[in-house]
Each structure stands twice: as C-alpha cells, then as structure tokens.
Amino acid sequence: MSHNLSPQAAGAAADVTRDAVLTVRDLNVVYQGATPVHAVKDVSLTLHRGEILGLAGESGCGKSTLAYAVNRLHDWPAEVTSGSVTFHDRDGEDLDLLALPPGRLRRFRWSKLSMVFQGAMNALNPVTTVRAQLEDVLTTHRPGMSKQERGARCAEVLELVGVEPRRMASYPHELSGGMRQRVMIAMALLLDPQVMIMDEPTTALDVLVQRGILREILRLRDELGFAVVFITHDLPLLLELSDRIAVMLRGEIVEYDTAETLYRQPRHPYTRRLLDSFPSLTGERGAFLRDGAADRTQVPTDGGAR
Structure with a gap:
C-alpha cells in the first residue's frame, strides 16, 4: 500500500x-x-x-x-x-x-482513540472537581466499575502524569496551567x-x-x-x-x-x-x-x- x-x-x-x-x-x-x-x-x-x-x-x-x-x-x-x-x-x-x-x-x-483538544488547559469544567470530571469518563465507558475502583483508577492516572492524587478534590481554578494540562492528559489516558x-x-x-x-x-x-x-x-x-x-x-x-x-x-x-x-x-x-x-x-x- x-x-x-x-x-x-x-x-x-x-x-x-x-x-x-x-x-x-x-x-x-x-x-x-x-x-x-x-x-x-x-x-x-x-x-x-x-x-x-x-x-x-x-x-x-x-x-x-x-x-x-x-x-x-x-x-x-x-x-x-x-x-x-x-x-x-x-x-x-x-x-x-x-x-x-x-x-x-x-x-x-x-x-x-482519545484526544487532547487545542486549548485543553481551559477545557475543564470550572464548577466541578477534578475527581468528578475524571470519574464521569469511567462512569460512561466502564459502568461496571465500583466507586472505589473508579477512585483508584483516577488516582493512578494522575500519578502517571505527575499530579498528586489529593488534587482530585481540587477545582480547576485551584490548579496551575501546567497541572490543568496534565489533568487533561490523564483524562485521555483513563481508558488505556x-x-x-x-x-x-x-x-x-x-x-x-x-x-x-x-x-x-x-x-x-x-x-x-x-x-x-x-x-x-x-x-x-x-x-x-x-x-x-x-x-x-x-x-x-x-x-x-x-x-x-x-x-x-x-x-x-x-x-x-x-x-x-x-x-x-x-x-x-x-x-x-x-x-x-x-x-x-x-x-x-x-x-x-x-
């Protein structure tokens, strides 16, 4: 070809x-x-x-x-x-x-196939925690996962991109631009x-x-x-x-x-x-x-x- x-x-x-x-x-x-x-x-x-x-x-x-x-x-x-x-x-x-x-x-x-969009640094929902936004992906695509499993997976991918899991409780405005970008990359990695x-x-x-x-x-x-x-x-x-x-x-x-x-x-x-x-x-x-x-x-x- x-x-x-x-x-x-x-x-x-x-x-x-x-x-x-x-x-x-x-x-x-x-x-x-x-x-x-x-x-x-x-x-x-x-x-x-x-x-x-x-x-x-x-x-x-x-x-x-x-x-x-x-x-x-x-x-x-x-x-x-x-x-x-x-x-x-x-x-x-x-x-x-x-x-x-x-x-x-x-x-x-x-x-x-996942995508990190142009302007992704500002793509997070400003009134929702990082945890809720990450878990929403898992709830939609992996409905069989328990709440504990979803939390563990979110913490795992955040650690992969260099963000402390405790930041799951944060809102986007509480994160630096680089951390918000890393969260978006973590979201794209959630489903492997x-x-x-x-x-x-x-x-x-x-x-x-x-x-x-x-x-x-x-x-x-x-x-x-x-x-x-x-x-x-x-x-x-x-x-x-x-x-x-x-x-x-x-x-x-x-x-x-x-x-x-x-x-x-x-x-x-x-x-x-x-x-x-x-x-x-x-x-x-x-x-x-x-x-x-x-x-x-x-x-x-x-x-x-x-």
Whole structure:
C-alpha cells in the first residue's frame, strides 16, 4: 500500500503497513457554503504502534480539521467528502471509522482513540472537581466499575502524569496551567487508549512547564506503548519529540519523513522556511533586514535598534 503524496512528501512512504494502528488514505474535508473551502486535500498518513507522529504547519493549514475528521467530531458545514480512516485494533479487527454507527463510535472514542483538544488547559469544567470530571469518563465507558475502583483508577492516572492524587478534590481554578494540562492528559489516558491525538497540548505554557509535559509524554509512551499524533506549529519541538513528521500546507501534506531526515535534508521549500524561521541559540550572529535588504552588520551588543 502506498501513499498518494507529492514527490516532496514521499520520504516516509515505504513500509507503511508495518505494525500500523491507524491509516488515513486520500482524505478530503470541505467546509460547505456559498464558497466551499477545501480544508484537507487528499491526505494520506500511517501511524505505527508506539510511534510519535508530528503534524506541523502554520495556523489555518488544516491540522486540527484533519484531527477532528479522524475522530469524526466535525459538525456541519464541515464534511468528509472522500477517503478512508482505518483503525487497526490490537485484537486484529480493522475498523472503518468513517462508517461506524453512532453507538459503536461512542464506545470507540476514548477507549481506543482519545484526544487532547487545542486549548485543553481551559477545557475543564470550572464548577466541578477534578475527581468528578475524571470519574464521569469511567462512569460512561466502564459502568461496571465500583466507586472505589473508579477512585483508584483516577488516582493512578494522575500519578502517571505527575499530579498528586489529593488534587482530585481540587477545582480547576485551584490548579496551575501546567497541572490543568496534565489533568487533561490523564483524562485521555483513563481508558488505556491505543492512540492519542494531541492538538497543541503545550500552547500557552511557559518553556519549563512545556518541557516537563513533553518529558511525561515520552515516558508514558515508552511505559504504556500507545501511539501519538502530536499537532503543533512548532517544528523544532517536533524534531526533538517525534519519530516521523508530516508537514502540512494549505490542506496538503507537502513533506513526510523521519525527524532526522527532515531536519538534515528538507526537500520542500516550505519546510526549509519553517526551519529557518527559528533562531539558533548557538550559531553565529546573522544578518538582519534593514529597508528590505540584508545587512551584514552585527547586531549591536547593547541590544539597541539600528
């Protein structure tokens, strides 16, 4: 099975069926209206078990639209017009996610594939305790669990993400931004999913908190074996975190390769521009623009403007 990718995006197309857990083929999503917007165009991706697949691109390029389409969370006017999304369960069953009936889809979400939404730091209910919100997931999807079992499971996942179980009695406003984000990740882990989609999970967090959460994601992936689709505009972050990276531009995957190859040998001009947009912390001082032309004069040591 091969990817329908542009020549620039063909780098990781080989061996796409090896231990795959999720495959997306020729997916198209259109926002219908007087002037339809083709937000996702013929996207094909494969996620392997235990892999972290990064999805990079500027705001508005279709990253979140793709994630919502995979999880069938779109409402009208968004419409999947063609393509397929297949989940390869551990038990050997292949599920066509775009064709699952509502009841089966409801049971599938969170238990097989969970999602940490963009802006998740503020997604918790402000008038309900952390315990009540975590237990609600278990009550819905694991109705046979006792109250004691639910409490033990909630405490377990909070500990996994570095939050003390006593915080279950807290309300969201009593937690820091980093702790709220960790609670959302714990919620996504409650049912031991095989795939987790994380849409900008570290947005609005300071660098130190972001670093701590990324370490937790890597540790949990190694410990629990789930696969991750990590969505962000921050390409350098993905180079450090991901096994493979797909670069998205105007709804299309324009480059798709291992993180190392994409860093050392980027093929698409947009990928090169993304890499060049982040300054080096160790390199020599470079030129900066003045009156639209490159100026080779060094930046003043006092930080003043020229």
